[in-house]
Amino acid sequence: MKKVSIIGGTGSIGTQTLDVIAANPEQFQLVSFAFGKNIDVAVPWLNRLRPMLVSVMDEVTRRQLQKLLDYRPTILTGDQGLIDVATMEEADIVITAVVGAVGLRPTLAAIEAGKTIGLANKETLVTAGHLVMKKAREKGVAILPVDSEHAAIFQCLNGERREDVRQIILTASGGSFRDMTRDQLADVTVEQALNHPNWSMGAKITIDSATMMNKGFEVIEAHWLFDVAYEEIDVVIHRESIIHSMVEFNDGAVMAQLGMPDMREPIQYALTYPSRLEIKGGERLNLKEIGRLNFAEASFERYPLLRLAFEAGSAGGSMPSVLNAANEQAVARFLKGEISFLEIEVSVEAALQAHELINDPSLDQILEADRWARAFVASLSLAN
Secondary structure (H helix, E strand, C coil), X not given: CEEEEXXXXXXXXXXXXXXXXXXCCCCXXXXXXXXXXCHHHHHHHHHHHCCCEEEECCHHHHHHHHHHCCCCCEEEEHHHHHHHHHCCCCCCEEEECCCCHHHHHHHHHHHHCCCEEEECCHHHHXXXXXXXXXXXXXXXXXXXXXXXXXXXXXXXXXCCCHHHEEEEEEEECCCCCCCCCCHHHHHCCHHHHCCCCCCCCCHHHHHHHHHCHHHHHHHHXXXXXXXXXXXXXXXXXXXXXXXXXXXXXXXXXXXXXXXXXXXXXXXXXXXHCCCCCCCCCCCCCCHHHHCCCXXXXXXXXXXXXXXXXXXXXXXXXXXXXXXXXXXXXXXXXXXXCCCCCHHHHHHHHHHHHHCCCCCCCCHHHHHHHHXXXXXXXXXXXXXX
């Protein structure tokens, strides 16, 4: 039986990981679990799966949780609680599903403790890929991608030689506004932006999909996960989200991984790797019913944040940290109605232009760049 820890357990990836664990009780056991404040989601799962170590954001949430559980786990709080959950001795694999740079320290701590990482936290590699992959190599720790795109690439590369790879092709749905012109985007609402055509995700990731920032982060992740240059990464719009990504080889062959847009598939693959387990529930892919698959260019003119991600990734150093933090703050401002949809990209570009690059930053410098970028974007005065 594989013992699992989850950080970010009440978000979209976290709850779908819980679905997989609950559907396969003979295969998986949840031993530790961290979340922020979403008690309504957490309590039913905790009472059902009964991990003995739990971490929450603060003392108020801890006291509320104690009253609602029908068993008595150890309940921790704050950043140290996240780290303790991620490094629990009994755990075999840690699913890092927390959103934001807060996932960086616990992920590094889990690697230091020798835990296999099921990586769903984009910010870990976006902001500190050089530190994370170096530490993983030193500790002999496997980083198993949970994102559907990187899980697809990982599977396409199984058994292949790195020197035979010509390029990685990431597919993108195009998000909520893929059929709109730039002019039409000026007045879109938060509600419209949260209506993703294919996937069910959290609010922040759904907005990132609409701006293609999500795909930009995946470009940077792919660079670190698969040791490819940015010139060897391409992005194409694929409306149906059936081909999750592709790898082109030097001989012209293109290998693709297909499946329904259901995150439980890549989550389960990370949990069972290198084996495969019968998936329980969900719809299976039927290409005869789908009929056709469509592809289009992911234009930098249409999606400026995708361009900025390539530029920040290529610049390296502290630039991806600023990219991530500035975007996170800008998306938060959009969700609050403080700025317009198109002002998300304006905010991010302004932060990148104002930042002074730090080469090969330490963890403290990364976190400082993160703090600087958030403060910069929060203070921007934009005409909404």
